[in-house]
Amino acid sequence: xxIRRIGRHLLPYRWKQRRLFPRKALARIEQTIKAGxxxxxxxxxxxxxxxxxxxxxxxxxxxRERALDVFSLLRIWDTEQNNGVLIYLLLADRDVEIVAxxxxxxxxxxxGWEKICVAMEKDFRAGLFEHGVVEGIEQVSRLLAQHFPARxxxxxxxxxxxxxx
Numbered sequence: 005x006x007i008r009r010i011g012r013h014l015l016p017y018r019w020k021q022r023r024l025f026p027r028k029a030l031a032r033i034e035q036t037i038k039a040g041x042x043x044x045x046x047x048x049x050x051x052x053x054x055x056x057x058x059x060x061x062x063x064x065x066x067x068r069e070r071a072l073d074v075f076s077l078l079r080i081w082d083t084e085q086n087n088g089v090l091i092y093l094l095l096a097d098r099d100v101e102i103v104a105x106x107x108x109x110x111x112x113x114x115x116g117w118e119k120i121c122v123a124m125e126k127d128f129r130a131g132l133f134e135h136g137v138v139e140g141i142e143q144v145s146r147l148l149a150q151h152f153p154a155r156x157x158x159x160x161x162x163x164x165x166x167x168x169x
Contacts, residue, residue, distance in 0.1 A: 021054040029134040037164040040145025045152045046087040047162040053169040055096035067094040071101035111151045
């Protein structure tokens with residue numbers, strides 16, 4: 005574990021996450037999730053975590069591993085068609101991870117998710133956090149609509165609001 009990573013995670017990223025994602029941005033992100041879910045039967049969750057602390061930090065937990073933990077904690081795997089998708093942003097590491105349940109992941113694959121992550125990270129480097137998240141959600145929703153189009157009577161299985169950890 006590098007001292008630079010520890011230092012980044014000890015800086016005030018929780019304050020920064022509120023500045024980068026004010027209520028108005030969170031409301032737009034939630035609306036984007038709702039609009040996307042009207043086109044498919046999948047479930048999309050967005051989580052932003054300012055920094056790791058405690059055991060995950062001192063265990064040097066990578067962002068991908070943390071995203072898998074969050075995917076499980078939020079029960080995104082527990083959807084009827086196994087088509088839940090987590091978009092996870094760890095601000096301190098400047099890392100985006102997409103974790104998808106096996107139903108949609110088998111159709112998109114790691115390369116497809118990585119393209120979306122790279123585009124989002126590019127927007128984040130330019131300071132376009134809200135735009136990057138909205139674009140990422142829209143891209144994920146297009147993939148879900150392609151493979152799991154909306155049907156009559158589809159219920160919303162998971163909350164749409166973004167999660168701030």
